[in-house]
Amino acid sequence: MKIKGLLVAIVFLASLSSCTVLKEYEKVYVNDEEMLLSSRSLERFEMTFQIYREAAAGANGGKTGGGCGCN
Amino acid sequence: MITSGFSQTPEPYKKKVLESTEIQSLFSYYAQQGVHGAVGGGLGSEELVNTTPTIVVTVPLNEDVVLTVDSGISTYTSASSSNINPFMSVGVLGTQAKANSTSEVGLSRPQTWAASGASSSNNTGSNLVTMPIGTPWFASSGASRKDALKHISASISESSDDRNTIKSAELYASTEYDYQSFGFGAGWARLFNEKNTEISLKAKVYLDQWYPIYPTELHEYGLYGTDFLNRGYFNGVNVLNQDGQTTNAYLPSQFTEWKNSNRSSGTFSLSFSQILSRRIQVSLSTDVVYQTGLLSTPYHRIYFKDRPNYYIGDASFIDVYDTTKNFGVFRLADDIERLPESRVKIPIGGRLNMYVNDWLTLRSFYRYYFDDWGIQAQTASLEMPIKLSMNWTVYPSFRYYEQSAAEYFKPFGEHLSTQQFYTSDYDLSSFTSSQLGFGISYKDIFTNIKAFGFGLKNVDFRFQHYYRSDGLESIIYGIGVKFVQ
Numbered sequence: 319m320k321i322k323g324l325l326v327a328i329v330f331l332a333s334l335s336s337c338t339v340l341k342e343y344e345k346v347y348v349n350d351e352e353m354l355l356s357s358r359s360l361e362r363f364e365m366t367f368q369i370y371r372e373a374a375a376g377a378n379g380g381k382t383g384g385g386c387g388c389n
Numbered sequence: 390m391i392t393s394g395f396s397q398t399p400e401p402y403k404k405k406v407l408e409s410t411e412i413q414s415l416f417s418y419y420a421q422q423g424v425h426g427a428v429g430g431g432l433g434s435e436e437l438v439n440t441t442p443t444i445v446v447t448v449p450l451n452e453d454v455v456l457t458v459d460s461g462i463s464t465y466t467s468a469s470s471s472n473i474n475p476f477m478s479v480g481v482l483g484t485q486a487k488a489n490s491t492s493e494v495g496l497s498r499p500q501t502w503a504a505s506g507a508s509s510s511n512n513t514g515s516n517l518v519t520m521p522i523g524t525p526w527f528a529s530s531g532a533s534r535k536d537a538l539k540h541i542s543a544s545i546s547e548s549s550d551d552r553n554t555i556k557s558a559e560l561y562a563s564t565e566y567d568y569q570s571f572g573f574g575a576g577w578a579r580l581f582n583e584k585n586t587e588i589s590l591k592a593k594v595y596l597d598q599w600y601p602i603y604p605t606e607l608h609e610y611g612l613y614g615t616d617f618l619n620r621g622y623f624n625g626v627n628v629l630n631q632d633g634q635t636t637n638a639y640l641p642s643q644f645t646e647w648k649n650s651n652r653s654s655g656t657f658s659l660s661f662s663q664i665l666s667r668r669i670q671v672s673l674s675t676d677v678v679y680q681t682g683l684l685s686t687p688y689h690r691i692y693f694k695d696r697p698n699y700y701i702g703d704a705s706f707i708d709v710y711d712t713t714k715n716f717g718v719f720r721l722a723d724d725i726e727r728l729p730e731s732r733v734k735i736p737i738g739g740r741l742n743m744y745v746n747d748w749l750t751l752r753s754f755y756r757y758y759f760d761d762w763g764i765q766a767q768t769a770s771l772e773m774p775i776k777l778s779m780n781w782t783v784y785p786s787f788r789y790y791e792q793s794a795a796e797y798f799k800p801f802g803e804h805l806s807t808q809q810f811y812t813s814d815y816d817l818s819s820f821t822s823s824q825l826g827f828g829i830s831y832k833d834i835f836t837n838i839k840a841f842g843f844g845l846k847n848v849d850f851r852f853q854h855y856y857r858s859d860g861l862e863s864i865i866y867g868i869g870v871k872f873v874q
Contacts, residue, residue, distance in 0.1 A: 340585055340664055348744065352744075359415065360417070360851040364867075367855075367865060371816055373817055375734070
């Protein structure tokens with residue numbers, strides 16, 4: 319069920335590529351620094367303690383357990 | 390010669406991926422407190438303070454290639470890990486009543502204890518004794534109360550001429566007193582659909598090595614075997630039973646040292662991002678993580694429900710052992726945490742960012758997680774950057790998290806010795822947590838402020854308060870300053 323849900327999500331997002339295609343000059347808003355699809359540099363420290371204090375990690379560009387004594 | 394010079398076609402201008410060297414200095418301070426210390430078998434102080442200065446240097450090697458070097462030292466002091474060896478042999482004048490005891494653990498205790506004949510290994514005067522005492526509620530003076538994790542990583546990325554393909558590789562190394570790690574990885578990203586769509590793949594491997602340290606009482610048993618109460622640390626030390634009487638029945642026979650102290654982690658990541666409109670873009674990421682080796686923490690104690698209780702310290706505190714009124718007795722472990730030697734973790738996360746207007750942006754994140762230890766978790770967060778001016782932005786944020794417990798978790802003293810796997814680490818328990826905070830960012834658009842030939846690009850400050858439903862509470866703040874050449 320989980321794998322099926324994941325596949326549905328991937329197919330759904332792949333279909334989004336048929337949305338409006340923006341030219342470079344139309345990307346002034348999506349190129350804004352606050353629109354970056356990644357975490358902020360200072361969030362790395364929060365993600366580190368969250369890896370220790372919570373079981374879930376990953377899918378956000380951060381570590382997933384290697385490199386420290388945490389699980 | 391002249392002719393051949395005119396016949397050359399000039400190279401088309403290629404904008405650098407990164408124009409100039411950047412140096413980012415980051416610092417964080419983290420402090421937590423809680424009552425479920427895993428070193429105490431799910432009971433005891435979780436007080437911890439951590440500071441982490443970090444430097445990140447990013448250098449353009451040519452128009453296409455960027456090198457990033459990231460290094461830092463994460464230093465902590467921890468009450469919980471100090472209690473790997475919780476026992477302090479202190480010389481005290483036995484005239485202070487325990488009612489006066491404070492956080493100076495065991496520095497005050499009743500006169501009657503010294504007079505009762507309990508282990509007095511170095512009685513140098515009428516009422517000066519040295520005796521081992523401990524408590525899970527306060528830090529001991531053991532060496533394990535502090536440690537530093539030093540790390541360095543280097544990554545290199547190369548963009549294609551059309552900037553639609555990015556290849557990357559990285560190396561990582563870190564060291565702690567009892568843990569070392571070496572990692573490497575590679576990534577590939579492709580932009581298409583006029584750079585409206587991006588797919589990226591990444592693979593990482595960590596090859597880690599524990600240098601296990603065990604709780605003192607178990608270490609001694611592992612070293613000397615069944616005669617351990619008469620040798621080494623325990624020689625001349627009284628072990629007490631639940632009634633406070635001296636006994637020699639304590640035998641943690643279930644304990645064995647780990648044969649395999651390696652831990653390997655492999656992560657495969659897939660990400661997809663898409664511009665949906667002029668103001669909205671989304672991404673979906675998933676990781677498949679496989680870990681194998683020593684996934685337990687070797688100094689997390691376990692107390693079995695079906696085994697008698699044994700202590701070292703002041704018997705008068707046994708009745709209040711599980712309360713913060715216990716200033717002077719520590720329960721001896723039956724074993725250490727035992728967890729399976731493999732784990733598969735799968736997080737699936739998505740981001741949606743929306744440029745609402747010129748002063749407000751919404752940044753959201755959601756993640757569903759599951760693993761084969763029986764944990765399922767959800768994370769949701771929202772951040773709202775508000776531009777106050779060209780230079781200043783504030784961003785309040787909120788994060789909510791919930792998880793179910795691992796199959797192997799039970800609270801303090803609830804496990805049975807017949808189980809194969811067990812842990813009382815509340816990080817693997819069922820809980821919810823909330824994190825509320827804010828950040829302030831200053832951007833020096835024209836890099837007017839100079840230092841050592843570098844211009845200030847931005848300054849960030851971030852503060853977060855974290856609360857977990859089992860009572861663990863923490864704060865973290867971070868400061869980041871970025872300079873460009």
